[in-house]
Amino acid sequence: MGNSALGGSLCNDMNFPCQLKLGRHVAIKVIKKKENKLEDEDEEEHEDEDEDENEIPNNLTKVTYTISDWSKCELEYRISNNCNITSFTLRDHGKILDIHNHFTIRKVEPNHLETSHFEHKLDYSGGEVELMKLKSTFDRSRPGNEWRGFTESSFLFYHTGGTNRGLVVVEQKKKSKDKKPFMVTVAHYYFIHDFYLNQFKIDIGLSVIVKVESLKNEGLYSTLEGPTQHPAAALIYMMDEVKRTGVWKPTFCPHCATLAEQQSSRAKGSFNRRAINNDGTFKGNGSGNMIQGDFNQFTICRK
Numbered sequence: 379m380g381n382s383a384l385g386g387s388l389c390n391d392m393n394f395p396c397q398l399k400l401g402r403h404v405a406i407k408v409i410k411k412k413e414n415k416l417e418d419e420d421e422e423e424h425e426d427e428d429e430d431e432n433e434i435p436n437n438l439t440k441v442t443y444t445i446s447d448w449s450k451c452e453l454e455y456r457i458s459n460n461c462n463i464t465s466f467t468l469r470d471h472g473k474i475l476d477i478h479n480h481f482t483i484r485k486v487e488p489n490h491l492e493t494s495h496f497e498h499k500l501d502y503s504g505g506e507v508e509l510m511k512l513k514s515t516f517d518r519s520r521p522g523n524e525w526r527g528f529t530e531s532s533f534l535f536y537h538t539g540g541t542n543r544g545l546v547v548v549e550q551k552k553k554s555k556d557k558k559p560f561m562v563t564v565a566h567y568y569f570i571h572d573f574y575l576n577q578f579k580i581d582i583g584l585s586v587i588v589k590v591e592s593l594k595n596e597g598l599y600s601t602l603e604g605p606t607q608h609p610a611a612a613l614i615y616m617m618d619e620v621k622r623t624g625v626w627k628p629t630f631c632p633h634c635a636t637l638a639e640q641q642s643s644r645a646k647g648s649f650n651r652r653a654i655n656n657d658g659t660f661k662g663n664g665s666g667n668m669i670q671g672d673f674n675q676f677t678i679c680r681k
Contacts, residue, residue, distance in 0.1 A: 395409040395410075396409075401580070404443070404444070405443075406443055406444075407442045407444075408439070408441050409438075409439070411440075412438070413437075436456060437459070438454060438456050439455045440454045440455075441455075443568060443584055445580065448472070449570070451471070452467075453468050453566055460597065461597025463484050463485070464483045465482045466480070466481045466482075475501070475536065476500070478498065478499040478501075480498075481496050481497070481564060488595070489560060489592045489593065490558040490560055491559050491560065491561070493548075496532050496534075496548050498534060507536070508535070508537035509537075510533075511535075512620075512624060513532050514624035514625065516528060516624075526554045528554075531624070531625070532548045533546070533626070534546040535617065543569055543571070543613070543617065544568045545567040545617050545620065546565070547566075547626045548562070548564055549565075561589065562590050563589045564587075565586070565628075566586050566587075567584075571611070581610045583607065583608035583609060583610045584605050584608070585605065585606050586603070586604035586605050587628070588603075589601045589603075608631055612633040612634075613631060616631040616632075
């Protein structure tokens with residue numbers, strides 16, 4: 379398809395709705411809007427007349443990937459008017475497998491977060507499907523770490539039809555002696571590798587990362603990174619590393635690691651172009667034709 383590997387958000391924070399066409403069959407759309415209620419919630423969930431409307435997560439950011447009529451992936455990120463609750467809904471509609479994930483984060487005093495159970499529903503229509511769930515805990519109490527504590531991670535890997543793959547990450551950072559996290563990150567990686575549609579090859583990787591933390595005496599602070607484009611081969615390598623180690627790092631993607639190295643070199647006033655050493659598993663440095671744009675979109679909510 380001839381896509382360039384883009385190291386940064388494909389949409390900046392000033393232009394919404396954002397609609398992009400990547401090649402012949404791939405389209406991306408990002409919208410931001412305010413809703414009166416959650417469109418897809420069951421009615422019984424809103425029967426309580428005393429429910430505070432400010433608690434309903436109705437400020438919506440929605441990212442949609444469409445691969446012709448073969449696959450459609452939607453990530454919805456909502457935050458309540460009083461900035462105390464945020465919710466995530468991921469729907470990946472494919473010819474073989476439909477996946478529906480839902481996750482909620484609530485602010486609790488003074489500066490911690492409370493998370494819901496990571497729910498997912500599957501609708502399987504036959505064919506080759508691989509699903510894998512993984513949980514891990516990483517101790518960060520060693521000297522030299524930015525903060526002392528531990529990281530709890532939940533992963534959902536899915537692989538359909540030999541071409542479509544996805545990874546959902548929910549990472550919770552907790553300080554020592556704290557039972558509740560101070561930061562939660564939700565990431566979604568999606569790619570189609572070596573797939574032919576109407577004689578056109580589709581080989582593309584996309585990602586969105588949302589980080590949420592609690593501000594003392596205020597509401598939630600969130601950052602949205604993406605949608606970002608990657609070489610599909612780079613995401614294959616990254617997912618294999620996550621499965622092997624039980625740890626998620628954005629720089630497990632060789633494409634992202636190369637960009638981080640280049641940005642660090644530029645910040646130091648020098649730039650040394652070289653490939654990443656990953657034992658030959660990934661050939662090349664994953665950079666492709668890089669166009670670097672705005673990476674973070676920041677949202678600060680105050681009560």
